[in-house]
Amino acid sequence: MSQLTVALDMMGGDHGPPVTVPAAAQALSLLPALHLVLFGPEAELSPWLQRFRLDSHPRVTVHFCSQQVGNEHKAAYALRHLTDSSMRKALDALASGQARACVSAGNTGALMAMAVKVLNTLPGVDRPALITRLPQAGGGYALLLDVGANVSCDAGQLVQFALMGEQAARHTLDIDRPRIALLNVGAEANKGNEVVREAALRLQDTAGLHYCGYVEGDDLFAGKTDVIVCDGFVGNVALKTSEGVARLLLGLGQRRGFLWKILTFWLKRRLSHLNPDQYNGASLIGLRASVVKSHGSAGSPAFLNAILQAVAEIEHDLPASIAHRFDTAPQDSHAR
């Protein structure tokens, strides 16, 4: 197997092959060392593969599947019954070593359930977290996790997210000693709910971690920290709220007149970071291999970004880096 092989779930999300196939073609063209393994039902996938000449591409392997995971499928159902879905088969390819990363735009809950079952978490990690980048005032990015993999967490899991986020920031943001913060409703130690306050105490005691205290929702883009940790419910709301505000402002720009058109153009460029169509995929980290979740409504440019992100994670070997960090972490972070 090539070192740089990515498995793609060609279905999933709102669009499927019309989005995923062009993105795959472009990734192959951009990266001469990239190999892809594509999964999807023959009837829907074949015509698009032919159109983009991926049906006989030297660096493409195609596996046809009989099932797909739809947005309506519960995670438990998908896990039990959709074992020949493109999502499941792509993850199986990862587990067997046929690929070193996987990208899917599908149902997050199903993806997570399948990924945990097929790949298992790294030692010391209870649950993987969905991590994403947020643009920062003044430039650069911060990482936010968990943005939707876990709807409730205990303090120990937040601590694990902090350690994983730290490694992700070192490798994907190139920051030597990332600043870690907990998302809360105030800056003072006594603020927030019990889980967050307990996590804060444990993080203060975690050796080698540059823990900086709490940040609030309006600090997410402020450039004050490199990694922000929260449970998946709060993180998902924060992320989607940002998208909603962006959409509100873009909507306000759609009025007649030259000045409005300029404003809309400018806004779209500035807001591209927050526009689901443009931002990089979110990664599921804490698993034994890299899984990148592309936004369900993503267009081709965004799916391409997700593939590129998967490639970057292979090159940095993020799972190994996280495993090593947990080997060296104090017992306390494993306790619950």
Add this chain to the structure above:
Amino acid sequence: MSQLTVALDMMGGDHGPPVTVPAAAQALSLLPALHLVLFGPEAELSPWLQRFRLDSHPRVTVHFCSQQVGNEHKAAYALRHLTDSSMRKALDALASGQARACVSAGNTGALMAMAVKVLNTLPGVDRPALITRLPQAGGGYALLLDVGANVSCDAGQLVQFALMGEQAARHTLDIDRPRIALLNVGAEANKGNEVVREAALRLQDTAGLHYCGYVEGDDLFAGKTDVIVCDGFVGNVALKTSEGVARLLLGLGQRRGFLWKILTFWLKRRLSHLNPDQYNGASLIGLRASVVKSHGSAGSPAFLNAILQAVAEIEHDLPASIAHRFDTAPQDSHAR
């Protein structure tokens, strides 16, 4: 006592009298029937009262206090030790009937603890919630609660917030049959954590309530619903995240060049809804009298807005309306 009397905590927040006194003066000038009772320490307050001629105004009563609640004070400390603070005295005036609403820009935790102790919640209401308006695409507003009074809630409390929010929307947004939604991480019934799912089941069974299911973070400004319910942690993060995005965009506009200046001007106007300096105060609802919390960093225009909001709540008698709704609500909403 005049029907329209508002008690003002003249301290609190980041600024105190330089903000609160001019706002008070303007409110009196706008509303000839308004009476104000002002609370604050003599040394800091007197000079400003004199400057704005409120020291001998026929519709102003001044009570000097020896203490203030600072941002650093824990709620429990303030409750026990700061009984002669301007915040506490303003609430006492409400409890005694000297005023019918109260406005403070101070420490939210302390305000809430004192308000619950002094005023008590209405029958059927466990905890008051902080409620605020969100601008909607296409115009108008929706209400979001709880945005910070309670850092964790059970399902019964979310149901109570829904009932209170319904009354607030009827009176302050003039909507006959407000659409109520729960903030969640997906639209499907099985999404979200246990508390939210249980609240959803109870709301479906609540007679007379126009419950519409879940909305996600990117729907907060979408005009899809009139009242959005969540716990105070999630709500606070959502609200502050919106402010943060707004600030990020305003920051991006501060570059040289005529076009950038136009863009910044336009953005500031459009974003004024989300700008803490401009938006209305958040109300603490579920208490026996109206308490309006002005944003800590609010300038005079925003504090004036908070006073006007307090006046509106007196005119609508929102507490009575909520009490009546709970009288007629099924037992289920009270169960925990």
